[in-house]
Amino acid sequence: MSWLSSLPHQIPFRAASAVIRRDEKSIEGTFLCTADDQLTPEIMLIEAMAQFGGGLVFGGAKHGMLSGIDGCEITRPITPGDVVLLVVTHEASFGGLHRFSGTGSVAGLECVKGRFYLAEP
Numbered sequence: 001m002s003w004l005s006s007l008p009h010q011i012p013f014r015a016a017s018a019v020i021r022r023d024e025k026s027i028e029g030t031f032l033c034t035a036d037d038q039l040t041p042e043i044m045l046i047e048a049m050a051q052f053g054g055g056l057v058f059g060g061a062k063h064g065m066l067s068g069i070d071g072c073e074i075t076r077p078i079t080p081g082d083v084v085l086l087v088v089t090h091e092a093s094f095g096g097l098h099r100f101s102g103t104g105s106v107a108g109l110e111c112v113k114g115r116f117y118l119a120e121p
Contacts (some may be wrong), residue, residue: 017048017083019055026089027056031104035080042074045084045112049102052088053118055099064118067097073112082106094121 021028031048034039050066058064078084088102097119104112 005049019052020085022056026087027052027091028085031081031084031086033078033082033084033118041078041080042112045074045104046072046114046116048084049088049100049104049112049114049115050118052086053090053098053100053102053116056088056090056100057093058120059119062120063085064098064120066116067119068117070115070117072112072116074112076106076109076111078106078111082111084111086112091115 002048013060017030017032019027019029029052033044037082046069049065054064084104084106086102086104088100091099091101093099097117099115099117100116103110
């Protein structure tokens, strides 16, 4: 079982689509924007970054909670059919709090960037 299938949220609320590359400090994956997204695409895009960050740090063994978003901006609108390439980097840990930075692009054009935090339960 992959960590994607172990996430507590599954489709339609699982935003992380597929992992392309993963190492100890970063993860690269995709988010597919669909017309069926239950929340606005921008919210699902941030959620996808958080899900990838959780997979990077927790690996499916346990789950974290999105505890903060800092300086996140959507720099280009995304529309149904867009495949967003996300790169999430684990920057630091403070006890049970983990800080990440993330960027996303569609066809090489940046559409999102920001920093977010996950907390261990």
